[in-house]
Amino acid sequence: MLxxxxxxxxxxxxxxxxxxxxxxxxxxxxxxxxxxxFNATGNHANDSxxxxxxxxISFEVNPGEVVGxxxxxxxxxxxLLKIISRIIKPTFGExxxxxxxxxxxEIGTGFHPDLSGRENVFLNGAxxxxxxxxxxRKFDDIVAFAExxxxxxxxxxxxxxxxxxxxxxxxxxxxxxxxxxxxxxxAVGDVAFQKKCLEKMKHVSRQGHTIFFVSHDLLSVRxxxxxxxxxxxxxxxxxxxxxxxxxRYLELMSxx
Amino acid sequence: xxxxxxxxxxxxxxxxxDPLIKISATRSAIIPQLTEAWDHRELLYFLVWRDLKVRYRxxxxxxxxxxxxPVLMTLVFxxxxxxxxxxxxxxxxxxxFAYAGLLPWTFFANSISTGSSSLLSNSYIITxxxxxxxxxxxxxxxxxxxxxxxxxxxxxxxxxxxxxxITRHMLILPVLVAESTLLAVAxxxxxxxxxxxxxxxxxxxxxxxxVWMFASPIIYPSSMVPTRWRSLYSLNPLVGIIENFRAxxxxxxxxxxxxxxxxxxTLVLLVYVIHIxxxxxxxxxxxx
Numbered sequence: 001m002l003x004x005x006x007x008x009x010x011x012x013x014x015x016x017x018x019x020x021x022x023x024x025x026x027x028x029x030x031x032x033x034x035x036x037x038f039n040a041t042g043n044h045a046n047d048s049x050x051x052x053x054x055x056x057i058s059f060e061v062n063p064g065e066v067v068g069x070x071x072x073x074x075x076x077x078x079x080l081l082k083i084i085s086r087i088i089k090p091t092f093g094e095x096x097x098x099x100x101x102x103x104x105x106e107i108g109t110g111f112h113p114d115l116s117g118r119e120n121v122f123l124n125g126a127x128x129x130x131x132x133x134x135x136x137r138k139f140d141d142i143v144a145f146a147e148x149x150x151x152x153x154x155x156x157x158x159x160x161x162x163x164x165x166x167x168x169x170x171x172x173x174x175x176x177x178x179x180x181x182x183x184x185x186x187a188v189g190d191v192a193f194q195k196k197c198l199e200k201m202k203h204v205s206r207q208g209h210t211i212f213f214v215s216h217d218l219l220s221v222r223x224x225x226x227x228x229x230x231x232x233x234x235x236x237x238x239x240x241x242x243x244x245x246x247x248r249y250l251e252l253m254s255x256x
Numbered sequence: 257x258x259x260x261x262x263x264x265x266x267x268x269x270x271x272x273x274d275p276l277i278k279i280s281a282t283r284s285a286i287i288p289q290l291t292e293a294w295d296h297r298e299l300l301y302f303l304v305w306r307d308l309k310v311r312y313r314x315x316x317x318x319x320x321x322x323x324x325x326p327v328l329m330t331l332v333f334x335x336x337x338x339x340x341x342x343x344x345x346x347x348x349x350x351x352x353f354a355y356a357g358l359l360p361w362t363f364f365a366n367s368i369s370t371g372s373s374s375l376l377s378n379s380y381i382i383t384x385x386x387x388x389x390x391x392x393x394x395x396x397x398x399x400x401x402x403x404x405x406x407x408x409x410x411x412x413x414x415x416x417x418x419x420x421x422i423t424r425h426m427l428i429l430p431v432l433v434a435e436s437t438l439l440a441v442a443x444x445x446x447x448x449x450x451x452x453x454x455x456x457x458x459x460x461x462x463x464x465x466x467v468w469m470f471a472s473p474i475i476y477p478s479s480m481v482p483t484r485w486r487s488l489y490s491l492n493p494l495v496g497i498i499e500n501f502r503a504x505x506x507x508x509x510x511x512x513x514x515x516x517x518x519x520x521x522t523l524v525l526l527v528y529v530i531h532i533x534x535x536x537x538x539x540x541x542x543x544x
Contacts, residue, residue: 002273014542026456086279086386088541096275101386109384114310126302127385 002098003060004179004210005084010093012054012079012234053079054090055234061212063099063178066205068225068242069214070249076234077214081105081181084212099178099210102129106183108168113157117148117167120156124171138174145200146170166193173200180204181212198224218246286534293388303395308402322403323410326358333358337475346477348506349418355411356502357474360432363404364440364494365465371396371444372451372461379544389537393444401437411505423507432504436497439522442529449536452543473498478514493518493525 054076061067069077082088084095085103110127111120121142125135135142143149146167148159156164182201198220205211205224215221221228221242228245230238232252238245312318330351337343338350345353371393375382378392415422451457472494473481481489489495496518499511 006275026454029454082541083279086277087383089538090279090281092281094278094280097277097279098273098275101277103385105384110306110381112306112310114313115306119306119309123302123306126299127381127387129385129387132298 001062004063004098005061006096007057007059007084008094008096009056009058010054010080010083010090010095011052011056012076012083012088013050013091014053016049016051052234054083056093057231057234057236058093059229059236059239061210063210064205064208065227066211066213066225068221068228068246069212069231070216070218070221070228070246071231071237072253075231077231078105078183079234080231081183081212081214085181097179100129101179101181102175102177103181104128104172104175104183105181107165107172111156111164111168114155116155117143117146117152117159120167121171124168125175128172128175129177130171130175142167142170142174145173145196162190162193169193169197173197173204176204176207176209179210179212183214184216194220218250222246283534283538286530289388289534290530293390293394296387296391299387300391300395300398303391304398304402307395307399311399319406322406326355326362326407327410329358329362330355333475343476344480346479346502346506346508348420348502348508352411352414352418352420352506353477353502354475355414356505357472357498359404359407359411360436360498360501361469361472361474361494362407363400364436364443365469366403367397367400367440368443368447369461369465370400371440372447372457374444375448375452375540376544383541383544389449389540390445390533393448394441397437397440397444400440401433404433415505420506425504425507425510428500428504428510432497432501435519435522436494438526439493439497442522442526445533446525446529449533449540452540453536468492468494478511487517490514490517491521493521 057080069080071077079088081103082105083090084097085101085105087103087105108120108124110124112123115123121139122132122135126132143152146163146169148163148167151159151163156167159167201211201213201224213221213225225242227240228238228242228249229236230245230249230252237252238248315321317324333354334351337354338345343350348356374392374396375389382389382392447457447461471489471492478486478489478495478499490513496511496514496516500515502508503510
């Protein structure tokens with residue numbers, strides 16, 4: 001089978017704060033220019049001010065695989081997902097994707113408190129990449145899934161946080177791109193709703209969609225994924241069947 | 257959800273192995289990005305719709321503000337520049353003259369002032385989802401374009417009041433509206449992306465807008481500018497737009513020279529901004 005995603009040696013470098021700031025004012029930029037023209041040797045930021053959030057990661061994913069990404073906080077999981085989602089650019093390397101990508105790094109992106117539930121479904125759908133026609137077709141399913149029928153025309157600022165989350169997740173759950181990227185989004189609602197979400201995602205993956213799933217909840221990673229990647233300090237430490245990789249992750253955690 | 261993979265057109269394996277999306281460290285080419293922006297026009301529509309809806313829901317006067325802003329300005333200008341200053345107005349009643357200049361100006365000035373902060377104020381979306389970033393400032397211009405069209409209705413009302421007839425010259429209006437929209441999109445996009453790099457833009461812009469207003473034929477006709485300065489003056493693309501906007505409404509002779517210069521400057525700016533935006537959007541999310 002031909003892979004749907006090829007990740008080739010991607011790296012992402014960041015400056016640590018304290019070194020030249022990321023959003024300088026005009027004055028700072030001018031001063032930096034002046035300084036560098038005066039001492040031609042001294043303008044290199046020293047290497048200690050730089051760090052690799054992701055370093056030289058490569059892997060391939062086949063269509064229909066559900067890949068869990070595990071690792072500690074700050075290991076580089078989100079950076080990796082943001083690169084694949086095209087939100088940030090890698091410093092080196094390339095990614096080839098042979099299909100549409102939808103990323104849900106949070107749910108309800110772009111929800112506006114003053115707009116009604118109905119309006120937010122369409123707005124959020126458009127932002128995450130759904131077509132209007134697709135939203136019209138799935139609208140009733142989304143509303144039923146979220147269980148907010150009675151409050152559809154109420155501004156979402158009056159929603160309880162549970163209702164808000166359910167509606168936001170319902171839109172996300174009905175989005176079916178070829179590659180779906182999920183970052184911790186399942187951590188919403190009560191246990192029953194989480195289970196419903198997981199079921200929905202399994203259903204999506206069975207239809208041949210490829211899914212990336214980042215979560216600290218190893219139980220749902222094990223339940224849901226077929227394969228896992230273990231990221232540690234920006235590097236790919238392990239890649240294989242979900243059980244083996246999550247075991248290795250637990251082992252690693254207990255060592256520290 | 258009844259689809260199975262075999263009849264879902266999106267899941268049919270592609271015969272060619274050219275990736276649909278290619279992510280790399282090198283700068284993306286411009287043409288594919290423009291195509292991509294065009295493919296996202298539905299999202300553009302939703303972003304404009306969102307802002308209009310929210311504004312009309314949050315503000316008491318809603319649509320009235322759109323008209324009140326140029327109307328109040330016209331009132332002020334009429335008192336100070338016409339009654340006290342005796343500014344000429346090409347034989348058109350001064351309030352009409354001023355309002356017709358203020359319409360495209362208000363559209364332009366509001367577009368660039370809200371547009372300049374648009375990437376910053378929408379950072380909560382662009383750090384979470386990818387879509388062509390240029391849609392954000394473009395949507396702001398879209399919202400202002402709707403305001404512009406609404407406020408234009410008042411001009412027609414004023415013309416009836418002053419018994420100024422409608423002529424065939426109005427046929428050029430779509431061209432002028434299109435040009436001012438392109439110009440507004442170019443400047444708003446440019447400022448918005450520059451603003452993520454240098455936050456000074458936000459402070460500098462109100463002053464710049466003031467200067468720009470006095471350098472445009474809004475409170476005075478461009479015939480007041482000495483002839484030898486006229487070419488330099490016309491390099492301000494708003495000169496050609498505003499003068500011909502008035503000519504279209506009041507049946508005055510068109511200023512073709514100013515029009516041509518204005519179109520040329522707009523085009524050059526547009527091409528420049530497409531390049532600079534493409535360059536500056538690279539580290540955009542890293543800077544937010």
